[in-house]
Amino acid sequence: AQSVAQPEDQVNVAEGNPLTVKCTYSVSGNPYLFWYVQYPNRGLQFLLKYITGDNLVKGSYGFEAEFNKSQTSFHLKKPSALVSDSALYFCAVREGTGANNLFFGTGTRLTVIP
Amino acid sequence: DGGITQSPKYLFRKEGQNVTLSCEQNLNHDAMYWYRQDPGQGLRLIYYSQIVNDFQKGDIAEGYSVSREKKESFPLTVTSAQKNPTAFYLCASIPPGKGTGELFFGEGSRLTVL
Numbered sequence: 001a002q003s004v005a006q007p008e009d010q011v012n013v014a015e016g017n018p019l020t021v022k023c024t025y026s027v028s029g030n031p032y033l034f035w036y037v038q039y040p041n042r043g044l045q046f047l048l049k050y051i052t053g054d055n056l057v058k059g060s061y062g063f064e065a066e067f068n069k070s071q072t073s074f075h076l077k078k079p080s081a082l083v084s085d086s087a088l089y090f091c092a093v094r095e096g097t098g099a100n101n102l103f104f105g106t107g108t109r110l111t112v113i114p
Numbered sequence: 115d116g117g118i119t120q121s122p123k124y125l126f127r128k129e130g131q132n133v134t135l136s137c138e139q140n141l142n143h144d145a146m147y148w149y150r151q152d153p154g155q156g157l158r159l160i161y162y163s164q165i166v167n168d169f170q171k172g173d174i175a176e177g178y179s180v181s182r183e184k185k186e187s188f189p190l191t192v193t194s195a196q197k198n199p200t201a202f203y204l205c206a207s208i209p210p211g212k213g214t215g216e217l218f219f220g221e222g223s224r225l226t227v228l
Contacts, residue, residue, distance in 0.1 A: 009154070032214055043118075043204055043219035044157075051214045090156065100147075100172065102217070104156040 002027040004093045006105035013081045014113050021076040021108045023091030032094040033074040035065055037087045038107075044090060050074060061085070081112045116141045120205050120220035127192075127199070127227050135190045135223045137205035144210050146188040147217070150174060151202040160203075163188055192225060200227045 004025045013019045025031055032051055036044040048059025055067045065076045076089060091105040118139045127133045139146065145164045149157040159172030163182040177196025182188055192199045202224050206217040 034216055036217075036219075041123075041202075041222065041224065043120075043221045044206075044217070045219070046216040049214075049216055100159065100162050100170065102159075106154055106156040 002031075002093055002095045002101065002103055004091050004103050004105045006089075006091055006108045008108050009106075010109045010111070012111045012113060015083055016080050019078050019081040019085070019110065019112070021089050021091075021110060023074045023076065023105060025072050025074060025091075025093040027093060027095040029095050031074075033065075033067065034092040034094070034102075035059065035063070035074075035076050036090045036092065038090065039087050047076070047089075081110075083112045083114050086110055086112045118205055118207060118218055118220035120203075120223050123221065123223060125223060125225050127225060129227055130194045132191055132193050133225065135192070135203055135205075135225070137188045137190065137220060138186055139188075139205075139207050139218075139220075140186060141207055141209070141218060142185070143207035143218070144185065145208045146182070147206045147208070148172075148178070148180065148188070148190045149204045149206065151204060151222075157204065160190065199225055201225060 034049045035047040038044045047063050048057050050057050050067045058064045063078050088107045088109050090107050094102045121136045147162045148160040158174050160178050161180040163169035169180050169182050179191045204222050205220040209215045
């Protein structure tokens with residue numbers, strides 16, 4: 001069975017510092033991996049995805065994520081955090097092409113401190 | 115602009131009442147989804163529909179019902195059988211393809227049972 005874990009409920013980082021939000025996954029086949037961001041009382045917005053190819057994926061708002069097959073991880077990163085990056089971040093994994101086979105992590109709340 | 119519109123944004127219900135949440139999309143997407151979001155639990159799939167006049171139960175379908183009479187519309191009814199309906203409900207759709215596309219989300223509907 002597929003699953004995704006976000007081991008940190010909360011991440012705090014100072015403005016201007018690099019940030020990392022962690023995600024690990026478990027699938028039996030090739031994973032399709034996604035990151036979404038959610039601002040208070042809003043829907044989720046897509047940030048980036050890994051399907052195949054380069055392990056480093058670049059996405060919206062300066063975010064990037066590194067796919068590591070051996071560690072089954074897909075950590076979200078940004079070189080310099082902004083206060084406006086403060087939000088709830090979700091990692092998701094899909095195994096295969098089934099439209100219903102998308103599983104979300106429990107989310108990590110990122111707070112960027114001015 | 116294309117997107118997904120959910121209404122109402124906030125809804126209050128007395129116990130024992132059914133309520134219907136609206137979801138409309140003009141993205142020409144075939145597949146649509148309903149998720150429930152509770153604090154600390156991520157997103158859980160309620161129902162999904164891959165084509166008009168067809169829908170499937172997700173992981174937590176009990177106490178909910180849906181219809182898909184038009185491609186653009188996928189309303190969710192929260193029935194009185196749902197024991198704990200207070201939550202944030204998110205509608206989403208996905209473009210046609212091989213299942214590698216990302217979900218597009220509406221802005222959500224927050225249901226509170228009084």
